[in-house]
Amino acid sequence: MKLSELAFERQDYAYAFLDEFAKRELRRKILKAIAIPGYQVPYASREVPMARGWGTGGLQVSLALVGVNDTVKVIDQGDDDSVNAANLRRFIARMTGVKTTTDTLAASLIQSRHRIPEELLNERQVLVLQVPMPEILSSIEPSYARAREMHSDGDYALLWLGLYEDLVKYREVSYGADYPVLVNGRYVMAPSPIPRFDTPKLHQAAHLTLLSAGREKRLYAVPPYTDVYPLEFEDVPFQIEDQRGWRDASTGAAGKFMSEIPQDGGGSSYQLSDTGLKQKLERQMAGEEIEIGATYFDDDTNFYITGFLKGAS
Amino acid sequence: MSLLEMTLDAPRLLEMQPLLRVNNLCKNYGGIRALENVSLHVYPGEVLGIVGESGSGKSTVLRLLNLEEPETSGTYQLEIPELLGQNLFELNRFQKRETRVHHIGIVYQNPHLGLRMHKSSSGNVAERLILAGEKRFAELRRAARESLQASEFPIARMDEPPIHLSGGMQQRVQLAKAIAMKPKLLLLDEPTTGLDVSVQALVLDTLKRLQFELEMTMILVSHDLGVIRTLADRVMVMRGGRVVESGLTDQVLEDPQHAYTQQLVHAKL
Numbered sequence: 001m002k003l004s005e006l007a008f009e010r011q012d013y014a015y016a017f018l019d020e021f022a023k024r025e026l027r028r029k030i031l032k033a034i035a036i037p038g039y040q041v042p043y044a045s046r047e048v049p050m051a052r053g054w055g056t057g058g059l060q061v062s063l064a065l066v067g068v069n070d071t072v073k074v075i076d077q078g079d080d081d082s083v084n085a086a087n088l089r090r091f092i093a094r095m096t097g098v099k100t101t102t103d104t105l106a107a108s109l110i111q112s113r114h115r116i117p118e119e120l121l122n123e124r125q126v127l128v129l130q131v132p133m134p135e136i137l138s139s140i141e142p143s144y145a146r147a148r149e150m151h152s153d154g155d156y157a158l159l160w161l162g163l164y165e166d167l168v169k170y171r172e173v174s175y176g177a178d179y180p181v182l183v184n185g186r187y188v189m190a191p192s193p194i195p196r197f198d199t200p201k202l203h204q205a206a207h208l209t210l211l212s213a214g215r216e217k218r219l220y221a222v223p224p225y226t227d228v229y230p231l232e233f234e235d236v237p238f239q240i241e242d243q244r245g246w247r248d249a250s251t252g253a254a255g256k257f258m259s260e261i262p263q264d265g266g267g268s269s270y271q272l273s274d275t276g277l278k279q280k281l282e283r284q285m286a287g288e289e290i291e292i293g294a295t296y297f298d299d300d301t302n303f304y305i306t307g308f309l310k311g312a313s
Numbered sequence: 314m315s316l317l318e319m320t321l322d323a324p325r326l327l328e329m330q331p332l333l334r335v336n337n338l339c340k341n342y343g344g345i346r347a348l349e350n351v352s353l354h355v356y357p358g359e360v361l362g363i364v365g366e367s368g369s370g371k372s373t374v375l376r377l378l379n380l381e382e383p384e385t386s387g388t389y390q391l392e393i394p395e396l397l398g399q400n401l402f403e404l405n406r407f408q409k410r411e412t413r414v415h416h417i418g419i420v421y422q423n424p425h426l427g428l429r430m431h432k433s434s435s436g437n438v439a440e441r442l443i444l445a446g447e448k449r450f451a452e453l454r455r456a457a458r459e460s461l462q463a464s465e466f467p468i469a470r471m472d473e474p475p476i477h478l479s480g481g482m483q484q485r486v487q488l489a490k491a492i493a494m495k496p497k498l499l500l501l502d503e504p505t506t507g508l509d510v511s512v513q514a515l516v517l518d519t520l521k522r523l524q525f526e527l528e529m530t531m532i533l534v535s536h537d538l539g540v541i542r543t544l545a546d547r548v549m550v551m552r553g554g555r556v557v558e559s560g561l562t563d564q565v566l567e568d569p570q571h572a573y574t575q576q577l578v579h580a581k582l
């Protein structure tokens with residue numbers, strides 16, 4: 001028997017754009033990342049028809065995972081309709097023929113930049129986060145070799161010192177997004193620039209989170225039901241951005257992450273950053289029968305795992 | 314215990330185990346032999362001075378004792394319960410860090426080597442406790458303040474970065490950092506060189522008091538025989554990476570045996 005008889009016939013286009021070798025490499029690296037939660041696994045990072053920095057890392061992971069039965073949702077800062085999200089979604093759909101959706105509940109694969117949806121993700125869903133800077137230690141240790149050594153020693157003293165310095169200087173921790181988290185009690189990782197509001201959603205989450213940086217060629221994972229704790233001093237608890245008192249202008253929804261919209265008069269109005277949820281709420285208000293899932297935070301910004309946020313105001 | 318019984322006890326030094334035992338330490342840098350068979354024993358609470366001209370290997374000894382660099386050959390032991398019988402040079406990177414954090418403090422001549430110049434002074438001290446696993450902010454503050462106070466650092470300036478401080482104050486921050494974990498062993502590499510004479514005297518006073526209060530064993534490197542005379546119980550004279558003479562400070566400085574030591578002492582006078 002000849003090798004050519006065993007192999008698939010050569011095709012100009014591969015399913016999901018990446019060739020089978022690229023996808024196999026990615027899947028192996030993803031498995032390794034899942035096996036070592038929070039550990040950054042280097043990967044080849046192929047060329048895709050999109051500039052580095054526009055979500056090529058997330059895209060490659062999505063392409064390696066997506067199958068004909070998937071339904072894909074892509075968001076950018078919570079928004080399904082931003083140019084970047086729309087481009088990525090259209091590309092994935094064209095290269096795979098999968099269905100797309102803006103409804104978090106209907107999606108099996110969600111690629112996102114900077115947000116985790118407000119509705120609870122479940123065990124059958126995969127969240128792919130686009131990562132600009134995977135190395136949480138890069139701001140304090142310019143040498144990647146040294147940073148890797150620090151990870152292997154579990155030496156995160158400089159991160160703690162950074163928190164100490166913030167508290168001394170500003171009386172609060174200055175990390176906005178990308179707040180460092182300890183995964184599975186072992187590796188500290190950059191959760192990608194999700195707001196602090198989204199950070200607790202990673203803790204003991206039912207879904208699998210994959211984080212991938214195309215330019216930096218690293219991917220890492222938070223497997224389902226894994227401990228993810230923000231770095232916090234015992235006596236200075238981690239705090240999420242305060243969203244209290246803000247309501248979505250059209251639906252009145254509260255206790256979720258809001259985008260501020262400056263008004264002509266100088267004031268601000270607010271709207272849900274999660275536009276998929278916003279649309280569903282609007283349709284519900286218009287009388288449509290529509291399922292809204294349980295959310296990580298209730299209307300009073302109480303987190304669904306009671307006691308996890310010690311600093312909950 | 315009566316006075317009689319006490320005088321019948323064996324002399325203290327005969328019964329005591331040395332805290333630190335270094336045998337036949339050698340260090341090469343490429344073709345350069347920086348240390349040649351250096352051996353030293355230091356007893357608990359003792360201050361050992363090391364003198365010698367520049368390039369004689371004094372700093373190299375301290376860097377090796379602080380487990381910063383690999384040795385070429387030799388053994389190094391500390392008489393500390395969890396390290397008994399262990400050649401410290403054989404520890405892995407992680408164990409070396411643990412040992413350094415818990416049991417060894419160091420003050421460098423150049424504060425840039427010992428401090429993060431742009432972090433707060435209190436943070437520099439707190440880092441030692443962070444490394445030892447402290448996760449309470451209030452405790453870090455308390456311990457940093459306590460150590461800085463013990464080093465007679467002006468506490469109102471505890472959150473200023475060392476880069477804004479005078480040389481004397483920088484050395485006090487280094488000292489506070491070195492003693493933050495109350496280590497058994499304190500290594501001092503020309504801690505007062507480059508300071509004004511008056512500031513130098515004050516820092517030496519602080520050192521003397523701390524050594525007494527914390528019962529630390531100290532190894533003090535200096536090319537200033539005055540500094541050695543003030544602090545050291547015993548002195549070791551080095552030249553070209555070798556120990557040429559050692560003994561009680563008074564003896565060595567009053568009655569040097571080796572020609573090189575005689576030269577040193579006379580140059581000083």
Ligand SMILES: Nc1ncnc2c1ncn2[C@@H]1O[C@H](COP(=O)(O)OP(=O)(O)O)[C@@H](O)[C@H]1O
Binds near residue numbers: 373
């Ligand atoms: N990192 C290094 N690389 C090469 N040579 C070194 C290094 N450190 C020290 N040396 C050499 O080792 C010898 C001892 O240096 P050092 O311990 O700094 O002396 P001291 O502190 O007594 O002035 C010198 O000859 C010096 O040039």
Ligand SMILES: [Mg+2]
Binds near residue numbers: 372
């Ligand atoms: Mg020197």
